[in-house]
Structures are given as structure tokens and as C-alpha cells.
């Protein structure tokens with residue numbers, strides 16, 4: 030069975046999870062691949078103990094173990110899962126152009142949002158309210174409003190190939206966006222100026238796979254799944 034290394038913790042304001050590991054967790058769920066969670070203390074992401082560095086050279090999450098294989102990086106893991114597990118949803122189209130669109134949208138969501146604007150909002154939630162840097166959180170929201178959400182709003186137009194999902198059908202491009210849905214559920218940022226994105230995130234939260242990363246699902250209730 031696949032072991033997914035991640036960081037998840039229950040707080041009074043919701044259950045928080047690593048955004049990048051959540052991106053992989055929803056793909057395991059969508060593809061109905063059995064897995065269990067190895068939940069690392071959040072402090073390990075800063076301390077980077079040797080046993081972690083032995084499996085991920087940057088001491089980040091996620092990484093997975095699949096029998097004798099250790100694989101790190103959410104994008105690489107998700108492509109591996111899609112290539113090697115034919116159960117559940119197919120998350121990559123066959124057509125060359127469509128595959129390229131999926132990879133580009135996924136790359137944008139990962140680099141601009143998950144590694145760019147979102148941590149400014151999400152990291153403070155791992156501290157009590159009085160210790161959060163409100164200025165930094167607002168900076169993250171402003172980056173979303175000015176750069177990221179306008180691009181996503183355009184991707185979701187049907188004549189751009191989008192619609193219910195970023196690239197037509199559900200695909201690997203929507204996996205990082207599930208983590209965005211999770212963060213913005215906790216944050217409650219207003220999305221009135223981005224109606225397509227708002228409806229899209231709402232729909233992602235209705236998917237069965239979202240339960241595994243929902244801030245309303247406690248760690249103990251989502252530490253295994255898939256099969």
C-alpha cells in the first residue's frame with residue numbers, strides 16, 4: 030500500500046494540511062488507489078531531520094513510498110500515479126495539445142499559487158490568531174486578486190477549453206486547485222469579482238475526494254483511503 034508523507038493538524042479553526050500533499054491526496058482518492066498517511070510534525074518542515082532528508086533531498090512534503098520506490102514532489106508523484114494506476118478517474122487526456130494544456134495549467138497553479146501567493150495566507154493559520162501577520166495575509170490575497178484569479182477566470186471560459194474544470198474534464202490541473210479550495214474555505218476570502226472561479230471552487234468542494242482534505246475532516250478521520 031502507498032504511504033503518503035504529509036503534515037496535517039487539527040486546530041479549533043479547522044484541520045490544516047500541507048497544500049502540496051493535499052494535491053497528491055486528492056489524486057489518490059480520485060484514482061481509488063489505497064494509501065495510508067504518515068503524518069509528520071509540522072516542525073519537521075523546518076528542522077528537516079536526517080530520516081526525512083534521506084527520502085526527500087529538500088526535506089519537503091509530500092513524498093510517497095510505493096513498495097521499493099520513494100518518489101518526491103507532488104507533480105512528479107501525481108504523474109506517476111496517473112501512469113501506473115489505471116483504476117478510478119483518468120486524469121490526463123490522450124491528445125497532445127490537451128495534455129500540454131493540462132500540464133501548463135497545473136504548472137501555473139503550482140508555481141504561481143501553491144508556491145507563490147497561497148503560503149502568505151496559509152502559513153499564518155498554523156499559528157494562533159493573535160500571532161498572524163495580517164499584512165502578509167492580505168498581500169497573499171492581493172496577489173491572488175491581481176495576478177492568479179484573472180488568469181484562472183479566463184481558463185474557465187468554455188471557449189478557452191475550460192468549463193466545469195480548468196481544462197474540460199477533471200484532470201491533474203485541478204489537483205492543485207483542490208488545495209486552493211481548501212485554503213480559501215478556511216480563509217473565507219471574497220471571490221465576487223471572479224464568478225467562474227467561485228463556482229468552480231464550490232464544485233470542487235462537492236467532490237467525494239475533497240472530504241480527505243476538507244478543513245471539516247479531522248486528521249483521525251482521513252488518515253487512510255483511496256481503495
Ligand SMILES: N[C@@H](CCC(=O)N[C@@H](CS)C(=O)NCC(=O)O)C(=O)O
Nearest residue numbers: 047048049074089090091102103104
Ligand atoms: N515542489 C514541491 C513543493 C513542496 C512544498 O513546498 N511543500 C511544503 C509544504 S506544503 C514544504 O514542505 N515546505 C517546507 C520547505 O519549503 O522547506 C512539491 O510539489 O511537492
